[in-house]
Amino acid sequence: MPTDNTPGLLTRLAGPFREFGWAAGLAYFIHRVLRKLSPNLGLYVYEFMVQPIGGKPLLPPNLSRNLSFQEILKGDPAIADMPAREDIKARRFEQGARCLGAYRKGQLIGYLWYATGRYEEDEVRCDYVLVDNAASIFDFDLYVLPQYRLGVGFLGVWHGANELLAPQGVRYTFSRLTRFNVASRRAHAHLGWKRVGVGLFLQLWGAEFMASTVAPYLGATFGEHQRITLRLHPDVLMSA
Amino acid sequence: MSDTTDTIDILIEYIRKETGFEGPLAADDDLLTAGVLDSFNIVSLALFAQERFEVDLDGDDLVRDNLAKLSSLAALIERRRAEQA
Numbered sequence: 001m002p003t004d005n006t007p008g009l010l011t012r013l014a015g016p017f018r019e020f021g022w023a024a025g026l027a028y029f030i031h032r033v034l035r036k037l038s039p040n041l042g043l044y045v046y047e048f049m050v051q052p053i054g055g056k057p058l059l060p061p062n063l064s065r066n067l068s069f070q071e072i073l074k075g076d077p078a079i080a081d082m083p084a085r086e087d088i089k090a091r092r093f094e095q096g097a098r099c100l101g102a103y104r105k106g107q108l109i110g111y112l113w114y115a116t117g118r119y120e121e122d123e124v125r126c127d128y129v130l131v132d133n134a135a136s137i138f139d140f141d142l143y144v145l146p147q148y149r150l151g152v153g154f155l156g157v158w159h160g161a162n163e164l165l166a167p168q169g170v171r172y173t174f175s176r177l178t179r180f181n182v183a184s185r186r187a188h189a190h191l192g193w194k195r196v197g198v199g200l201f202l203q204l205w206g207a208e209f210m211a212s213t214v215a216p217y218l219g220a221t222f223g224e225h226q227r228i229t230l231r232l233h234p235d236v237l238m239s240a
Numbered sequence: 241m242s243d244t245t246d247t248i249d250i251l252i253e254y255i256r257k258e259t260g261f262e263g264p265l266a267a268d269d270d271l272l273t274a275g276v277l278d279s280f281n282i283v284s285l286a287l288f289a290q291e292r293f294e295v296d297l298d299g300d301d302l303v304r305d306n307l308a309k310l311s312s313l314a315a316l317i318e319r320r321r322a323e324q325a
Contacts, residue, residue, distance in 0.1 A: 060287065062296045104299060149279050150272075151302035187280045 016180075024179045027200070034203075042203040044124055045179035048214060050234045051193035053137075053173055054166035058159040058191075063152055067109075069160030072101040078108055084141065088122060095120050097140075102153075102160040110144035110157040114173065121176065124201040125208050125221045128174065131233040135171040138232075154187055172234040194236045247293065247314040254288050267311040272304070282307050289313060295320035 017025030027045045034041035057064065072078050074093045078101060082089060092099075097115040101108055118129045119138035130136040139161070144153035152159075161173070174196065177184055197214035210219040210228050219228040252265050261276050271277040277285065286307060290297050295317055306316045 060290070062290075063287075063299055063302070066299055150282065150304050150307065152283065152299050154280060155283055183278065186278055190280050190284070 019182060020180060028180050038205070040203065040205045042201075044199075044201040044203070046199045046201070047177045047179055047185075048128070048174065048196040048199065048230070048232055049177055049188065049193045050172050050174050050196050050232070050237050051188065051191050052237060053162055053170045055162075058155050058162060059152060064156070064159055066105050067152070067156050067160065068103045068106075069164050070101055070103070071164075072099040072111060078111070082111070082143065091120075091122070100157075100161055100164060102157045104148070104152065104156065108145065109148040110142070110153050112139055112143075112157050112161055113141045114139045114161075119174075119176075120227075124203065124210075125224070125227045126199070126201070126210065127227050127229050128176065129229055129231045130174060131231050132172065135169055136232075136234060137165065137170055137173050139173045139175050158191060172237060174232050174234075196232055196234075196236055197230075199230065244311075244314045244318060247317055248310045250292060251285065251289065251310050251313060254285065254292075258284065265310070267314070268309055270308050271310070272308045285313070289317055293317050293321065295324060 013029075016028040019025070020028055024045060027043055031043040031045075034043055059067070079089060079099070092113060092115075095115060096117075097113050097119075099111055099113050101111045103109060114137040116130070116137055117133055118127050119140065120127050128138055130138060142154075142157060144157060148156070165173075175188075175193075177188070179198075197212060199210060199212035199214065202209045206223060208221045208228075211217065212219075212230060214230045214232065216228075216230075221228060248267050255261060255265065255271070255276065258281060259276060263276075265271075265276070269276075272279075272282065283302060286297055286302055289295070297316070297320065301316060301320075306312050
């Protein structure tokens with residue numbers, strides 16, 4: 001009966017507002033409605049974050065002693081096991097992205113993809129350009145195998161990224177986070193990240209409209225060949 | 241108070257300080273299921289325990305069975321203390 005369902009429905013409707021706040025909750029609600037109407041419609045809310053690389057090791061020696069880190073190259077069987085679609089993984093290598101693997105006692109526990117210079121967003125038509133190119137990377141798709149998520153997995157991957165990238169002169173890593181991924185926001189908050197800006201992308205079939213706190217602030221694209229460019233600078237981290 | 245009770249009290253104090261959680265915390269509560277801790281700060285709790293109680297934990301120790309309940313973590317600390325004494 002409708003009256004029996006009302007409390008459950010209200011709870012479900014209120015859930016995103018409670019979890020994300022009213023503004024992001026409303027955006028999430030709109031996004032869900034748009035996606036129900038068509039896979040070519042959507043409203044994406046991104047936060048652009050920057051996080052320091054280097055400094056103090058994230059894990060003490062006794063917890064990192066069985067960990068090793070190395071680049072996972074194209075063709076490595078580990079690539080085929082990664083959950084992303086094959087065409088997306090192939091596109092990552094085409095745009096020069098690299099993948100760092102963290103291993104414990106020889107077993108892969110997690111990995112992190114990163115790009116240098118610029119990163120081509122794969123959800124919306126936007127490229128992120130790293131202004132401090134020599135000292136910056138853009139990380140994406142950090143994945144920890146389920147059996148290691150409670151242990152050293154997440155920290156282990158970042159420990160390895162620091163260990164491998166800091167000697168190469170990398171000091172900042174940028175990332176794009178969907179505003180609705182609360183778990184990832186919480187986890188990264190422990191790593192000293194700061195918000196560079198926010199972007200709102202509205203997908204309406206072939207058209208995409210953007211509003212962002214990062215220049216050029218407003219943008220629109222009308223077709224696959226058009227992309228917006230956002231330039232990301234680590235200022236916020238340097239002034240923190 | 242027993243050593244274990246002292247240990248649990250110290251762990252509770254750390255959790256409250258780190259997470260701001262003000263609700264009741266009991267030794268046998270599952271802190272992950274209850275949402276008090278997430279997968280990151282449960283490892284932070286283990287790192288704190290290692291430093292505060294001067295015990296060496298291993299990567300193999302950082303599993304749900306040892307970390308989800310304060311009583312389990314306190315028991316692990318006591319075991320490591322005994323082994324390292």
